[in-house]
Amino acid sequence: MTDDDPRRRIPRTDAVTALPQVREAAQGLSQRVLTSLVRQAQEKARRGTIQPEEVVNETLAAVRHFRAWSMRPVLNATGIIIHTNLGRAPLSDAAREAVAEAAGYVDLEMDLASGARARRGAGAHAALLSACPEAEDALLVNNGAGALVLATTALAGAAEVVVSRGEMVEIGAGFRLSELVASTGARVREVGATNRTHLADYEAAVRPGIGCVLKVHPSNYWVSGFTAAVSVGELSRLCRARQVPLVVDVGSGLLTPDEVLPAEPDIAGALRAGADVVLASGDKLLGGPQAGLLLGRADLINQLARHPLARAVRADKLTLAAMEATLHGGPTPVQQALHVDPDRLRARTAALGAELDVAVVPHEGRVGGGGGAGVPLPGWALHLPTALAAPLRTGSPAVLTRVHDGACLLDLRCIPESQDQSVLHAVQQALEQQPAHVGATAATHCAPARTDSAARRGG
Ligand SMILES: *Cc1c(COP(=O)(O)O)cnc(C)c1O
Numbered sequence: 001m002t003d004d005d006p007r008r009r010i011p012r013t014d015a016v017t018a019l020p021q022v023r024e025a026a027q028g029l030s031q032r033v034l035t036s037l038v039r040q041a042q043e044k045a046r047r048g049t050i051q052p053e054e055v056v057n058e059t060l061a062a063v064r065h066f067r068a069w070s071m072r073p074v075l076n077a078t079g080i081i082i083h084t085n086l087g088r089a090p091l092s093d094a095a096r097e098a099v100a101e102a103a104g105y106v107d108l109e110m111d112l113a114s115g116a117r118a119r120r121g122a123g124a125h126a127a128l129l130s131a132c133p134e135a136e137d138a139l140l141v142n143n144g145a146g147a148l149v150l151a152t153t154a155l156a157g158a159a160e161v162v163v164s165r166g167e168m169v170e171i172g173a174g175f176r177l178s179e180l181v182a183s184t185g186a187r188v189r190e191v192g193a194t195n196r197t198h199l200a201d202y203e204a205a206v207r208p209g210i211g212c213v214l215k216v217h218p219s220n221y222w223v224s225g226f227t228a229a230v231s232v233g234e235l236s237r238l239c240r241a242r243q244v245p246l247v248v249d250v251g252s253g254l255l256t257p258d259e260v261l262p263a264e265p266d267i268a269g270a271l272r273a274g275a276d277v278v279l280a281s282g283d284k285l286l287g288g289p290q291a292g293l294l295l296g297r298a299d300l301i302n303q304l305a306r307h308p309l310a311r312a313v314r315a316d317k318l319t320l321a322a323m324e325a326t327l328h329g330g331p332t333p334v335q336q337a338l339h340v341d342p343d344r345l346r347a348r349t350a351a352l353g354a355e356l357d358v359a360v361v362p363h364e365g366r367v368g369g370g371g372g373a374g375v376p377l378p379g380w381a382l383h384l385p386t387a388l389a390a391p392l393r394t395g396s397p398a399v400l401t402r403v404h405d406g407a408c409l410l411d412l413r414c415i416p417e418s419q420d421q422s423v424l425h426a427v428q429q430a431l432e433q434q435p436a437h438v439g440a441t442a443a444t445h446c447a448p449a450r451t452d453s454a455a456r457r458g459g
Contacts, residue, residue, distance in 0.1 A: 006045075006048075006051070006052055007045070007046055007052065009052035009053070010042050010045045010046065010052040010055060011042075011052070011055050011056065013035060013038050013039065013042070016038045016041075016055060016056055016059055017031075017034055017035065017038060019056060021056075021060065022034075022056065022059060022060060022063065025060055025063045025064055026063045028068060029063065029066060029068065033066065033068075034063065037059055037062040037063055037066065038055075038059050040062065041054075041055045041056075041058035041059045041062065042055055044058060045058075072398055073397060073398070074086055074397070074398045074399070074400050075397050075398065075399045075400070075415050075419060075422065075423060075426070076090075076400055076414040076415065077392075077399050077400060077401045077402070077410045077411055077412065077414070077415060077423065078400055078401065078402045078411060078414070079363055079364070079365035079366060079377070079379060079381065079402060079409070079411030079413050079414065080365065080366045080367075080368035080369075080402075080414070081334055081337045081338060081365065081366070081367055081368055081369075081377075081413070081414055082283075082284050082285070082334065082367060082368040082369025083368050083369065083400075083414075084172060084368070084369055086400065087283075088283040088284060088290070088369050089283045089284065089286070089287045089288060089289075089332065089333070089334045089369075090333040090334075090414075091287075091288070091289065091322055091326070091332075091333075092287065092325065092326055092329045092330060092331070092332045092333060093329065093330065094325040094326070094328065094329025094330060095288060095289065095321075095322040095323075095325040095326045095329060095332075096322075097325065098321040098322055098324065098325035099289075099318050099321055099322050101321065102317045102318050102320070102321035102322075103318065106317060106321070108120060108121070108317045108320070120314075120320075121140060121315065121317075121320040123320070123321075123324045124140055124315075124320040124321075124323045124324040124327075125138055125139075125140070127323070127324045127327040127328055128140065128293065128295065128323075128327065130327075131255055131327045132255055132267055132268055132271070132295055134267075134268045134271040134272055134295075135267075135271055135278075135295035135296055135301075136296065136297055136298035136301070137295070137296070137297070137298040137301035137302065138293065138294065138295045138301065139293075139294040139295075139301050139304055139305050139310070140282075140291055140292070140293060140294075140315045140319070140320065140323060141291065141292040141294065141310070141313040141314060141315055142290070142291065142292060142313045142314065142315055142316075142319075143281065143282075143283075143290050143291060143292045143313075144249070144251065144253075144279065144280060144281035144282075144284075144292045144293075145175070145180060145292070146292045146313035147249075147279040147280075147292030147293065147294050147313075148177070148180060148181065148249060148279060148292075149180060149181075149183070149184055149309070149313065150292075150294070150304050150307065150309050150310060150313055151212070151247050151277055151279055151294060151304060152181050152184050152186050152211070152212065152214065152247070153184040153185070153186070153307065153309050154303055154304045154307040154309065154310075155211055155212040155245050155247065155277075155300065155303070155304075156184070156186040156210075156211020156212050157185070157186065157211060158185050158186065158187070159186065159187065159209070159210055159211035160186070160187045160188075160189045160205075160210040160211055161181055161186045161187065161188055161189065161210075161211050161212055161213075161214050162189045162191060162202065162205045162206055162210060162212075162213045162214070162244075163178070163181070163188060163189070163190060163191070163213070163214040163215070163216065164190070164191055164192045164197040164201070164202075164215070164216075164229065164230070165190040165191065165192050165193055165194050165197065166192060166193070166194050166195060166196070166197055166218070166227075166229065167197075167214075167215065167216040167217075167218050167229075168188075168190060168216070169216065169218040171251070177216060177249075178190070181214070186211055189205055189210075191204070191205045195225065195226055195227045195228075196226065196227055196228040196229075197228060197229055197230060198228060198230065199230050199234055199235075199238065201230075202230060202235060202238055203238060206238055206239065206242050206244055207242055207244075208242050208243050208244065210244055211244075212244060212245045212246065212247050213235060213238075213239050213244055213245070213246050213247070214247045214248075214249065215230075215232060215235060215246065215247070215248045215249070215275075216248075216249045216251070217248075217249060217250045217251045217252070217264075217265050231273065232246070232248055232265075232270050232273035232274060232275055233273045233274055235274075236273060236274025236275065236276075237274070239274075239276070240274070245276040245277065245297075245300055246274065246275050246276045246277075247275070247276065247277045247278075247279065248265075248270045248275040248277070248278045248279070249278075249279050249280070250265045250266065250267055250270055250278060250279070250280045251280060251281060251284065252264060252280065252281065252284040252285040252286075252367075252369070253267070253280035253281045253282060253283075253284045253285050253286035253293060254266040254267065254280075254285045254286070255267050255268060255286065256268050256269075257269060258285075258338070260338055260339060260375075260377070261285075261338075261367065261375055263375070264285070264375075267280055267293070267295055271295065271296060275296060276296050276297045276300055277294055277295070277296035277297065277300050277301065277304075278293075278294070278295050278296055279292060279293060279294050279295075280292075280293045281293070282319070282323055282326075284369045285334060285338075285367070286326065286332075286334075287326060287332030287333065287334030287335060288322060288323050288326035288327070288332070289318070289319045289322035289323055289326070290319065291315055291319050291323055292313070333414070333416070336416075337365070337413050337414045338367070338377070340379070340413050342378060342379060342380075344417075345379050345380055345412060345413060346360070346379075346380045348412050348417060348420055349380040349381065349382060349411075349412055350380075351420070352382060352410075352412075352420060352423065352424050352427070353382055355424055356382070356424070356427055356428070356431070358382050358383060358384055359382075359383040360380055360381070360382060360383070361380070361381055361382075361383045361407075361409070362378070362379075362380060362381075363379055363380055363381030363402075363409055363411050364376035364377060364378060364379065365377035365378075365379050365411060365413045365414075377413070379411060379413050380411070380412075381402070381409040381410055381411040381412075382409070382410040382427075383407050383408075383409065384401070384407065384408040384409070384410055384427070385407075385408060385434075386403050386406060386407060386408045387408075387434060388401070388408045388427070388430045388431065388434070389401050389403045389408040391429075391430040391433050391434070392408070392410075392426060392427065392430045395426050395429055395430055396426075397422055397426055399423060399426045399427075410423070410427070
């Protein structure tokens with residue numbers, strides 16, 4: 001480097017980070033991140049991309065642009081309500097507020113009146129019991145899989161868990177229930193055939209001394225044709241007679257029946273039919289945070305709560321707060337999307353269609369996330385060229401559409417009406433980015449088949 005080399009004029013790192021304007025802009029950032037942003041600006045000056053005098057402004061711009069977390073909000077325009085890749089259930093307003101408040105110090109395990117230690121998560125516990133009076137007791141854990149592991153570990157130990165062969169499903173991303181149960185050390189005893197299991201199959205396997213009988217709702221697929229399954233009621237009579245606990249995994253977490261999903265089992269119904277312990281996910285149809293719910297007989301729930309593994313799968317304070325608020329607060333976004341008024345949906349879609357000059361087509365939404373398998377939810381979508389799917393995904397706000405049959409379908413079912421204008425602007429932006437000649441036919445070639453399957457995937 002010669003004396004007049006401009007690189008000599010590049011300010012030193014500590015000189016930049018010490019500047020008041022930089023310190024102020026970087027208040028929400030760690031020192032490590034700030035240093036690396038300064039280094040990136042210095043590197044640009046070294047390469048001659050910017051002038052040495054621009055390092056400070058370059059740093060300031062980078063600092064202001066930097067977000068301390070990388071997950072971005074997405075407008076879900078797929079029509080799939082519980083979209084695993086988008087974080088399943090969006091929280092209700094009440095649950096969002098509860099999470100924000102619980103983020104600080106809270107009376108999680110303290111009775112403020114006496115100053116004494118109190119039961120952890122008493123509010124969420126009470127909310128669960130009031131939402132499901134059929135249960136004698138309830139326990140909240142980290143997720144549905146955790147609930148299943150805890151139930152089989154605590155009730156079966158190394159003994160047998162009897163389960164129908166037709167119910168040993170894979171619920172997503174190579175995650176198999178039988179492997180999960182077997183991983184606890186329990187012996188999985190499959191009975192019946194994939195398409196048919198009869199009471200006699202269970203009768204041959206269920207005897208006093210085995211761990212438990214597990215009935216699983218295979219929520220993400222259904223067997224049609226020559227099929228048979230044994231109801232919770234029938235199983236319960238057998239299990240009572242042989243003094244074996246009956247555990248029912250309803251998966252999707254519907255608390256009570258919903259007329260839109262007639263085939264979906266609900267927690268209250270399973271308990272009324274005689275299940276001893278019912279388990280479900282918190283972030284599917286229940287519309288709450290990621291959680292595992294265990295409800296049922298007081299002696300068994302108590303046994304689960306006292307098992308050492310309960311500590312390993314316990315729910316954190318944010319989950320407890322969000323679950324209580326989900327149960328006590330107004331309608332969840334999941335319920336709203338499930339029960340959206342088709343005429344209103346059509347009017348909203350038509351309004352955007354008119355602004356954008358694009359067609360509105362009938363489009364069926366889905367429950368997704370391993371719930372309401374195969375139940376179509378009649379609705380509407382904007383019919384856009386497939387070439388728009390990628391710019392919409394990467395735009396601001398990000399909008400995920402459904403690429404299907406040579407079209408990019410934009411379904412407003414899962415989008416709050418208050419966001420319709422944001423959707424409109426996002427589509428206008430994406431259209432502006434398109435070369436003028438791109439029409440529906442040219443765009444078809446860009447349709448990435450994977451986008452579609454990824455967007456549709458539940459589980
Ligand atoms: C989703 C599901 C689970 C797993 O629940 P997570 O909350 O994802 O851990 C277990 N069983 C069934 C039947 C399910 O549908």
